[in-house]
Amino acid sequence: xxxxxxxxxxxxxxxxxxxxxxxxxxxxxxxxxxxxxxxxxxxxxxxxxxxxxxxxxxxxxxxxxxxxxxxxxxxxxxxxxxxxxxxxxxxxxxxxxxxxxxxxxxxxxxxxxxxxxxxxxxxxxxxxxxxxxxxxxxxxxxxxxxxxxxxxxxxxxxxxxxxxxxxxxxxxxxxxxxxxxxxxxxxxxxxxxxxxxxxxxxxxxxxxxxxxxxxxxxxxxxxxxxxxxxxxxxxxxxxxxxxxxxxxxxxxxxxxxxxxxxxxxxxxxxxxxxxxxxxxxxxx
Amino acid sequence: xxxxxxxxxxxxxxxxxxxxxxxxxxxxxxxxxxxxxxxxxxxxxxxxxxxxxxxxxxxxxxxxxxxxxxxxxxxxxxxxxxxxxxxxxxxxxxxxxxxxxxxxxxxxxxxxxxxxxxxxxxxxxxxxxxxxxxxxxxxxxxxxxxxxxxxxxxxxxxxxxxxxxxxxxxxxxxxxxxxxxxxxxxxxxxxxxxxxxxxxxxxxxxxxxxxxxxxxxxxxxxxxxxxxxxxxxxxxxxxxxxxxxxxxxxxxxxxxxxxxxxxxxxxxxxxxxxxxxxxxxxxxxxxxxxxxxxxxxxxxxxxxxxxxxxxxxxxxxxxxxxxxxxxxxxxxxxxxxxxxxxxxxxxxxxxxxxxxxxxxxxxxxxxxxxxxxxxxxxxxxxxxxxxxxxxxxxxxxxxxxxxxxxxxxxxxxxxxxxxxxxxxxxxxxxxxxxxxxxxxxxxxxxxxxxxxxxxxxxxxxxxxxxxxxxxxxxxxxxxxxxxxxxxxxxxxxxxxxxxxxxxxxxxxxxxxxxxxxxxxxxxxxxxxxxxxxxxxxxxxxxxxxxxxxxxxxxxxxxxxxxxxxxxxxxxxxxxxxxxxxxxxxxxxxxxxxxxxxxxxxxxxxxxxxxxxxxxxxxxxxxxxxxxxxxxxxxxxxxxxxxxxxxxxxxxxxxxxxx
Numbered sequence: 038x039x040x041x042x043x044x045x046x047x048x049x050x051x052x053x054x055x056x057x058x059x060x061x062x063x064x065x066x067x068x069x070x071x072x073x074x075x076x077x078x079x080x081x082x083x084x085x086x087x088x089x090x091x092x093x094x095x096x097x098x099x100x101x102x103x104x105x106x107x108x109x110x111x112x113x114x115x116x117x118x119x120x121x122x123x124x125x126x127x128x129x130x131x132x133x134x135x136x137x138x139x140x141x142x143x144x145x146x147x148x149x150x151x152x153x154x155x156x157x158x159x160x161x162x163x164x165x166x167x168x169x170x171x172x173x174x175x176x177x178x179x180x181x182x183x184x185x186x187x188x189x190x191x192x193x194x195x196x197x198x199x200x201x202x203x204x205x206x207x208x209x210x211x212x213x214x215x216x217x218x219x220x221x222x223x224x225x226x227x228x229x230x231x232x233x234x235x236x237x238x239x240x241x242x243x244x245x246x247x248x249x250x251x252x253x254x255x256x257x258x259x260x261x262x263x264x265x266x267x268x269x270x271x272x273x274x275x276x277x278x279x280x281x282x283x284x285x286x287x288x289x290x291x292x293x294x295x296x297x298x299x300x301x302x303x304x305x306x307x308x309x310x311x312x313x314x315x316x317x318x319x320x321x
Numbered sequence: 322x323x324x325x326x327x328x329x330x331x332x333x334x335x336x337x338x339x340x341x342x343x344x345x346x347x348x349x350x351x352x353x354x355x356x357x358x359x360x361x362x363x364x365x366x367x368x369x370x371x372x373x374x375x376x377x378x379x380x381x382x383x384x385x386x387x388x389x390x391x392x393x394x395x396x397x398x399x400x401x402x403x404x405x406x407x408x409x410x411x412x413x414x415x416x417x418x419x420x421x422x423x424x425x426x427x428x429x430x431x432x433x434x435x436x437x438x439x440x441x442x443x444x445x446x447x448x449x450x451x452x453x454x455x456x457x458x459x460x461x462x463x464x465x466x467x468x469x470x471x472x473x474x475x476x477x478x479x480x481x482x483x484x485x486x487x488x489x490x491x492x493x494x495x496x497x498x499x500x501x502x503x504x505x506x507x508x509x510x511x512x513x514x515x516x517x518x519x520x521x522x523x524x525x526x527x528x529x530x531x532x533x534x535x536x537x538x539x540x541x542x543x544x545x546x547x548x549x550x551x552x553x554x555x556x557x558x559x560x561x562x563x564x565x566x567x568x569x570x571x572x573x574x575x576x577x578x579x580x581x582x583x584x585x586x587x588x589x590x591x592x593x594x595x596x597x598x599x600x601x602x603x604x605x606x607x608x609x610x611x612x613x614x615x616x617x618x619x620x621x622x623x624x625x626x627x628x629x630x631x632x633x634x635x636x637x638x639x640x641x642x643x644x645x646x647x648x649x650x651x652x653x654x655x656x657x658x659x660x661x662x663x664x665x666x667x668x669x670x671x672x673x674x675x676x677x678x679x680x681x682x683x684x685x686x687x688x689x690x691x692x693x694x695x696x697x698x699x700x701x702x703x704x705x706x707x708x709x710x711x712x713x714x715x716x717x718x719x720x721x722x723x724x725x726x727x728x729x730x731x732x733x734x735x736x737x738x739x740x741x742x743x744x745x746x747x748x749x750x751x752x753x754x755x756x757x758x759x760x761x762x763x764x765x766x767x768x769x770x771x772x773x774x775x776x777x778x779x780x781x782x783x784x785x786x787x788x789x790x791x792x793x794x795x796x797x798x799x800x801x802x803x804x805x806x807x808x809x810x811x812x813x814x815x816x817x818x819x820x821x822x823x824x825x826x827x828x829x830x831x832x833x834x835x836x837x838x839x840x841x842x843x844x845x846x847x848x849x850x851x852x853x854x855x856x857x858x859x860x861x862x863x864x865x866x867x868x869x870x871x872x873x874x875x876x877x878x879x880x881x882x883x884x885x886x887x888x889x890x891x892x893x894x895x896x897x898x899x900x901x902x903x904x905x906x907x908x909x910x911x912x913x914x915x916x917x918x919x920x921x922x923x924x925x926x927x928x929x930x931x932x933x934x935x936x937x938x939x940x941x942x943x944x945x946x947x948x949x950x951x952x953x954x955x956x957x958x959x960x961x962x963x964x965x966x967x968x969x970x971x972x973x974x975x976x977x978x979x
Contacts, residue, residue, distance in 0.1 A: 065971060073967040080959045086846075088930050088951040093958035097726040103740050104946045124974060131978035169979055198583075199641055199661045200603030224979050275972065279965060280725050290960055297968040304975060 039256035039321060047260075047314025050142045051306050054313070057141040057154050058305045061134045066298070068130060072123065080105075094285065132169055135312075136161030139232040142313045143320075157232070164231050164239045171243060172224040179216055184209045218261035222250040225261075225315040233319065249319060257318055264311040271307060275300050341554055341569060348572040348630060348686075349532030349798035352377045353501045360540040360563075361494070361580055366416065366487050368494055369475040376468045380506045380515045383461040387468060388441070388519035389454045392496035393421040395522035396479035396486075400449035402442070403483075406524040406754060411479050419479030419486065423454075423499060429469040432459055444521045444754070452522040454499065472499060482645030485577075490545075493639065493646035493656070495577035496528070503531055503690075503800065510690065510802035520692040523754035525761040527684075527691035527698070528575060532798050535570040541580050548599045549578035550654030552633045572630075572798060573652040574688050579637055591616045592623075594634050601640040603661045607670060611638060611657060614671040617713045618678040622705065625786050626682055627793035634681075636674065648673050650680030666723040668714055672730060676706040686797045694803055695753040695761070696834070700769020707731045707770060731774055731940060737767030739943040744768065745837045750803075771940050772833035775840075778938025779829070779894060780814055780822070788813045803834065822894075829893075833941070838890030840941040842913070842933045844897075844950040845884040849927035852878040881928040883920040887913055888947075893939055900930040929953065 051058070083105050084090065092098040140157035141149045184206075191205055227246030231239070250257055278300070284293050359370030378384050395403035396419030399410040411418045426434045437457040442450050462468050476497045479486040485495040502519025505512050518529060541547055543564040551568025558564050570576055584599040589612045596615060600608055615636060623629055637656045639646045647658035655677035659670035683705070684691055684698035691698050707730035710719030719730035738744055741763045747756055749769055756764055777785045791809050792801070811825040822829075832838060855871035883899055897909040903926035911918050922928070930951040934942060942948065 065975070069967050069971055072970060073963055076966075077960065077963050080963065081956065084946065084954065084956075084959065086950045086952065086954045087946050088932065088949040088954070089946050090955050090958040092945075093962060097962070099726075099728050100732045100736060100945065103736050104944050123970070124977065127974035128978060131975065135978075172979065198603050199601065203603075203662055221979065272972070272976070279968065284961060285957055287957065290957060290964065293961065293964055297964065297971075301968070301971050301975075304972060308975070 039253060039318060040260055042321065043256065043260040043314035043318050046317030047310040047312075050145050050313030050316060051309035053145055053147055054138065054141040054149065054309055056147075056149060056151065057138050058302065058309055060151060060154055061138065061305055062298070062302055064130070064134065065301075068127070094283075128169075129166070132165045133158050133162050135165055135228065136232070138309060139228050139312060139316070142309065142316045143229065143232050145313075145316075161228070161231055161236050164236055164242065165228060167239045168224060168227045168231070168243060168246070172220055172227075172246075175223070176217070176220045179220070180213055183213050183216060214265070215262070218258055218265050219250060221265065221311075222257050222261050222315065223247055225312055226250055226257075226319065229312075229316050229319045249315075253318065257315070260314050260318070261311070264307070264314065268304075268307050268311075271304065275304070341552065343552055343569065343571040343632065344630065350377075350379065351532060351534055351572070352379055352504075353531045354534040355498070355500075355576065356536045357498060358538045359498075361492060361542075361545070363490065363492075363542055363545070366478050366480075366492075367475055368478065368497055370473070372470075372472045372474065372498060374470050374472065374499075374501070376462075376501050376504070378462040378464055378466045378468065378504065380504060381464050382515050383463050384504065384515075385458055385461045386517070387456045387458060387462075387470075388502040388517040389456065390496070390500045390502060390519060390522070390528075391421050391440075391452050391454050392500070392522045393419045393476050393479070393485070394440075394451040396420065396483075397451060398449060400447070401452065402445055402447045402450040402521045403452070403524055405447060405449075412481055414480075417480040419477055421474060421476045421497070421499065424473040424475060426456070426470055426472045428459070428471075430459075434459075434470070442521060443519065444523070444752075447521075450521050453502070453519050474499060482643060484646060484649050486645065488642040488645075490582050491640060491643040492580045493577070493643055494579065495575070495646070495649065495651065496522070497577070500530060500575075503529055505800075510693075510800060511804055518690065518692075520752075523692075525695075525756065526753035527695070529690040529692050529800075530574040530688070532572045532574055532688060533576075535568070535573065535576040537568045537570075537576060537578075539566045539568070539578065539580075540564070541566070544582050545580040546582065546584040546586065546599065547578060547580045548584070548597065548635045548637055548654065550576055550635065550651045551578075552631075570653060574685060575651045577649075577651040577654055579639075579643075579646070579654075579656075581640070581643070583640060584637075587612065589616070591619045593632050594619060594629060595632060597633070597635045598638070599635070600638040600659075601661075604638060604659060606661065607638065607659050607663065610665070610671055611636075611659065611674055614674040615678050618675040618709050621709045621712060622679065622682055625708075626705070626789045627686075627797060629681060630686075634678075636678070638670075648677060650677045650685065652681050652685035655680065666721060668710065668718075668720050668722060671714070672706060672710055672720060675709050676702060679705050679709070682793070687793065688798070688800050689802070690800065691753065693752045695765040696749045696769035697801070697803060697806065699766045700749070701773065703734055703766045703770035704773035707734050707774065734767045734770040734774065735940040737763055738771045739839075739941070741767075744943075745839060748837050749834045769834075775833070775893065775939050775941040776810075776826075776829060778934075778936075778940070780818065780826075784813060784817045787817065807834075832891045832893075836891065839943050840891035840893055840939065841887070841889035841943045841947070842895055842939075843886045843888050843944075843947040844931055844933050845886045845917070847884070847928050847931055847950050847952055848882040849952075850880045852880050852923060877925050878923055879925070879927040881922045881924065883928060883931045883950075884917065885911065885920070885933060886917045887915070889943065891941065893941070895934050895939060896936070898932045898935040899928055900932075901926040902929045 092101040137154035137158035141154060187209060191202055223246040226249030227242040230245040231242040284290050353376050355372060355374050357372040359368050361368050376387060395401045396411045404410060428434055434456055439455055440451040441453050441455045482488060482493060485493055502517045505518045506515050507513060535551060537551055539547060540563050543558045543562050547566055549568050550573055551570035554567040554569050556566045583601055585602050587598040587608050589596040598612055619629055631653050633653060635654045638659045639656055647656050649656045657670060657674040657677060663670055679702040683702040689697035710730035714722055717729040718727045720733050721728040743758045743760045746758050746760050747764060749764055753761060788810050791813055792806060796805060807830050814822055814826050858866050859869045860866055885897060892913045894912050897911060899907045909920055932949040934948055
């Protein structure tokens with residue numbers, strides 16, 4: 038069965054691409070350090086020798102963060118203002134790395150070289166950006182049509198009660214969840230096709246994305262739906278674990294660091310499994 | 322003369338005959354009274370009918386005019402003072418506008434008074450504002466006289482609900498009838514001469530009125546559910562499909578009501594008070610918490626301030642389409658603000674309920690002038706709200722009570738003030754519409770609540786409770802002013818603390834209520850030096866200059882210094898707690914008047930930590946972070962936060978990367 042094959046092959050391919058995943062993790066971690074280290078230095082300076090950090094031991098304390106002082110406000114403003122730039126930078130960054138990852142998943146062998154990873158990343162970069170942007174636009178438009186528009190209509194009608202709006206929102210979210218895998222499949226099939234064929238033919242790849250999605254629709258769709266649900270549940274699990282763990286010693290902090298990075302690596306693995314499964318479906 | 326007596330008897334009948342008396346002994350002077358018979362036109366969005374009203378001249382002067390509020394005229398044009406102040410407009414369509422018209426007005430002699438009517442603008446002279454009506458009396462009212470008016474009026478409700486108005490079939494009918502201003506006598510609230518206190522309707526102002534008796538008959542289509550600040554006397558449905566409801570209310574400062582077809586009714590009881598709660602049908606999940614919140618507030622304020630005398634209380638959670646009427650207070654009727662599915666750990670709906678109920682005391686009973694001294698109702702009430710919320714929902718958790726994120730009501734008040742950019746732009750003395758730079762809300766709610774919490778921290782909870790009990794006892798159902806509250810504070814503090822805080826507490830009020838400075842103390846540092854035994858050259862008679870080592874070994878002693886600074890202008894007494902390495906602690910008390918103070922100790926153990934205001938009794942301090950100093954700062958908590966924040970960024974950026 039294609040569906041089962043996609044799962045097993047996706048997992049195997051992701052496993053065989055551990056080297057590529059390690060490169061992605063390392064680069065991501067380096068990028069993040071650029072963000073985290075200045076923040077840490079700033080906090081050290083702003084807090085000086087205060088003992089009021091103990092306020093944080095009972096969960097997030099708004100007073101504490103508000104009181105860190107005037108110096109914190111510009112920093113927060115810079116962070117919130119710069120968040121769009123951070124998101125854009127990471128968007129390009131992951132797009133770049135995706136090229137190498139897809140190539141590694143298609144190659145499906147242990148001996149995949151880091152140099153090949155970066156070569157593929159560079160080769161597919163521009164094409165992948167176009168595909169991602171187009172698919173993102175499709176997702177945004179469809180989400181507006183599926184969630185935004187009905188809500189606007191419902192709110193405009195004076196007969197709509199709050200309960201109706203909540204129920205409608207719940208149903209629309211479910212509908213959106215079922216629609217999302219289609220766009221992800223289009224994006225993944227397009228990228229697989231590009232990695233396997235001519236990397237310059239972006240729109241042909243996008244065309245194949247649609248074709249691949251709807252040719253073996255049920256196998257592809259249910260595979261992707263389950264992957265989306267699995268990743269969603271994993272995200273909830275991560276939130277649960279991290280919110281429940283509040284170390285109060287340096288050793289505990291180190292454990293937290295290890296834990297967060299292991300959890301992130303599993304996240305990378307699940308994403309690679311998703312891509313790998315689509316690559317397997319493409320090659321079947 | 323016979324006609325006068327007859328009219329008087331008739332009027333007396335309207336007050337007492339066929340009516341259920343709530344208080345056999347009036348709680349207030351009842352200088353004004355209203356009997357109204359009105360009908361809600363749900364299509365035209367009007368309330369129209371007749372009213373018989375009286376005002377008693379309790380001054381020693383002959384009074385030549387009467388002034389009445391015509392609040393709904395604020396919605397008559399975009400040039401009214403209300404809309405001029407917020408640069409807004411009632412709307413674009415005719416139905417959006419609100420207004421109030423007196424169709425006829427006669428006195429008890431039957432004289433038509435319309436010719437004596439004119440609109441005045443005592444606050445800003447805006448000729449387009451028609452919210453204060455002056456009626457010259459054909460004959461001045463002598464001391465002790467009762468002035469009667471018989472008025473036919475029509476009130477058109479506005480569509481954009483700003484405390485009052487309609488949306489579709491939802492009606493919140495407030496500030497809706499011609500209402501007397503307050504005739505103040507010389508000396509009252511610091512006033513020099515007798516005169517009317519009748520302000521225009523401003524964007525940033527609420528109200529001021531006499532405690533009155535209301536008897537109100539309301540006619541609405543039978544499918545409407547009505548709630549009001551009155552006690553229900555009777556309700557019947559006529560053959561034409563209209564519901565006719567009679568209410569009576571005593572000793573309240575305003576009468577408001579609401580009508581909507583969608584309300585669900587709930588009832589509860591707290592001691593002698595019958596509680597009626599009107600809520601939209603989709604908010605069943607919020608009903609129990611709302612009822613608990615109001616019962617908590619009733620219990621706490623009864624215990625700490627004074628009794629709630631009325632046997633009835635109605636509160637309303639307006640539907641989303643009536644959201645503009647949420648969070649308002651009319652003594653025995655108030656509105657909350659909620660939404661369906663609000664999780665239990667978010668206590669904002671409960672907070673709004675507690676706050677709005679609190680106004681039954683702070684301006685309902687203690688009827689301060691909200692126009693001129695808004696901090697006296699909003700600030701004092703926010704202070705009590707914070708105490709109630711943090712008492713019933715957990716210290717530090719009165720607004721958000723989630724296991725990973727919490728916020729107390731006290732902190733919410735404090736943050737609102739100490740982190741406002743315009744926190745020093747004004748003191749608390751301006752009239753509500755005169756607060757500069759949009760500081761009205763912050764200064765009259767949060768700053769006032771914060772300095773009251775600070776006062777509590779300085780003089781103690783028991784003492785501030787006594788202040789409020791005396792304040793209630795002496796001023797309930799009257800019109801207190803700031804000076805009255807200060808006078809009671811001075812008296813009670815003197816009684817309880819003697820001269821500990823000086824002759825009076827004016828030093829406190831001058832810096833907080835009437836001051837704009839900020840309060841900020843800083844623990845500037847800790848120094849520890851080992852005390853050394855003497856070693857040096859001394860001149861002796863026999864051997865001349867010799868090196869001498871002191872025999873007394875003092876190497877085990879430390880000289881430790883704690884350096885405390887006052888950065889802000891506000892001078893408040895503070896406690897400083899000093900921790901020594903051997904576990905011992907020393908508490909110091911500083912009056913805070915200088916710019917700095919050093920505490921020096923000579924002990925075998927060095928100081929490892931010191932804290933100013935360790936129990937956070939001075940919430941006016943704008944920065945708690947600099948209130949402490951430790952020689953071994955614990956960096957784990959904030960590293961933990963940064964690490965989690967970084968992880969969040971790591972996951973989030975990956976998730977959105979498709």
